[in-house]
Amino acid sequence: MNIKEKVRQMGIQAKKASRFLAVASSEQKNKALYAMARALRDHCKEILEANEKDLEEGRQAGLSYALLERLTLNEKRVEAMAVGLEEIAAFRDPVGEVLGMWSGQGGIRIGRVRVPLGVIGIIYESRPNVTADAAGLCLKAGNSVILRGGKEALHSNRVIAQVISEGATGAGVPEGAINIIDNPDREATMALMKMNDYLDVLIPRGGKGLKKAVQENATVPFIMTGMGNCHIFVDETADMEKAVPIILNAKTQRPSTCNSVETLLVHSNIASQFIPQAMAALHEKGVEIRGDKTVCALDAQALPATDEDWATEYSDLILAVKIAESLDEAINHIAAYSTGHSDAILTESYSNAQKFLNGVDSAAVYVNASTRFTDGGVFGFGAEIGISTQKLHARGPMGVEQLTSTKFIIYGNGQIRE
């Protein structure tokens, strides 16, 4: 069987299983989640052996220390995956929630009820724990899932998916609910992107390259997640005591995350006072500064920024810094370069705070806080499947609820339309 046909068969099975899951009770789904957690613990040794193979191949391929670190599993991390599944089981079941019901013509009753999406495809990169998290979230919301992990984690993902899938089927879920494409060939991803008959939505988690590939090739509906060129604008009225710690946190607390700040905009009226002080604090934390002319004049260590820097998501200890003559200029810069993830203003001006909140069109818009808060757990949604940077369906952190759709249910008693 060629890859394309193999993915199609997977789609057929996943669709079939999704019809079971759509009407499964909360108890059935939770029982499966607990069984999946147990299966991870029971097969920890096999998972770690598979992970060792990935690490060995990664070392031979010369992967960076950071990538190898993300790839690494150990007993503690497998236990965390199991606990994650148990936490998902404890969430409220989103399916079946009635979001409203009202009366219409002749006493007809019209209601809106939350239902699963059906079959969800997820494309993700190196971290193997995503395999268990994503499968758990999809199952909780009554969906089948087709997983497509990064090739660096192929062995780990294959074993994790197999183990949790067996756990789930042992608890009564039909085969086909949890699937993994363990063929590193690009053709498999292409097949997934075009499988309109069996895939209800595709969630690609990743950077620019993946976004472009999906936009250009996908015929299925998709939700882009995880692109974060985030900004902080330091207004002329900003409280310096708060501003520097917020910027340091947003840049250095975990630079590889998509909600870290990438460009700092500083109001020109405070530049000469603020830039030296803030840059000194950033340099001390090992942050490389790429500044415009004024910034470079005020900070001898800064490198000159090019236009490309304003559009770059470094995901690293690098920060682009630019002077803005006004709040409007800052908002316009953000409109031009932001990926629409998380952008913040630091200000003590009520009017400027409101203007920024209204005028910046991003998933999360902040006043006087670190952009690092954009996260399903922090927002109170529990585990997240990703952070949507598009406007359709879900925007910002996506939890279990964002893995559902709704349908209208109509109770009649013989009504016809006049």
Add this chain to the structure above:
Amino acid sequence: MNIKEKVRQMGIQAKKASRFLAVASSEQKNKALYAMARALRDHCKEILEANEKDLEEGRQAGLSYALLERLTLNEKRVEAMAVGLEEIAAFRDPVGEVLGMWSGQGGIRIGRVRVPLGVIGIIYESRPNVTADAAGLCLKAGNSVILRGGKEALHSNRVIAQVISEGATGAGVPEGAINIIDNPDREATMALMKMNDYLDVLIPRGGKGLKKAVQENATVPFIMTGMGNCHIFVDETADMEKAVPIILNAKTQRPSTCNSVETLLVHSNIASQFIPQAMAALHEKGVEIRGDKTVCALDAQALPATDEDWATEYSDLILAVKIAESLDEAINHIAAYSTGHSDAILTESYSNAQKFLNGVDSAAVYVNASTRFTDGGVFGFGAEIGISTQKLHARGPMGVEQLTSTKFIIYGNGQIRE
């Protein structure tokens, strides 16, 4: 300037205008809607002259009577368009609604607020009144719009769009808020489908051909609307007194609409009694029946159905009729052939009603009522932009609220992430 570049320039202007509309007050938007209504009345003569050109060309091209009827404007219909815009002005403004606000770490406050989508592209077919309706709904929700009507209505649409756009700009809305592509070339539609930098969402309204073209070519997010292969299943416990009127209404009240029934499924236990009676009533209304073997044996006038009939949206006085051995068989048939628009069960069995409501995965699922109710106005949403048959973002009738997205707004006081 070539077409592609012309559409791109339109996109740039629309994006610019959308930033004005996103922060415009309800009063500003309503003032524009009233001005648009006034402009339609003031320019009724020019609109009817343009419409006469379309009708003349349509007659020469041999358009059907039904198509010409849909294309025709008169004073009454122009007045109805104007009243439609005034009704939209009277709707509650969806933008700015706070859908929740809660506290997080260190007293940070996280809220979710409704915002416009930005720039909406709409592809639609013959009816020229859609030009005014769609522009009005988009503007109410704070969006710019790029309209792409059917080539049969080119002259009418061009004048309507020009007139309402001038009305809006006269009321202070920037140029670029309402745009129409009045070039019938397919390249213009293609450019719209791929304009990711300036188009936030595309809403194609139409049939199979348009759906296929959009799925295969669009790189922008889209919401498919208006595909309706709808079913009614007559369960063995159905009340015959209610069943026949519901079926007649769903098929004949307005056969060209997407919520009309196209396939009737009848439980085998009642076939010999129900089929003759129901078919007689349908034939009397001029409905052509395409039946399976049993149906043809029970109704001498029925033509034999082929597999293609189960998948066909006739939009005409034709009905496919099939016997189902059980409720499960009916649900499986619907899962295989429905476009996920509106499907109904006629039953007096509580359990079967619940099973059908849960098991059928369509935008609107009915018990004992005509599928013709699936409509924004009937559901209480006011005018609708279309009926979504996909699961992402909006499902079922889409009113003003479905033309919005949300964003998170975060009020901090110096909080950083631990």
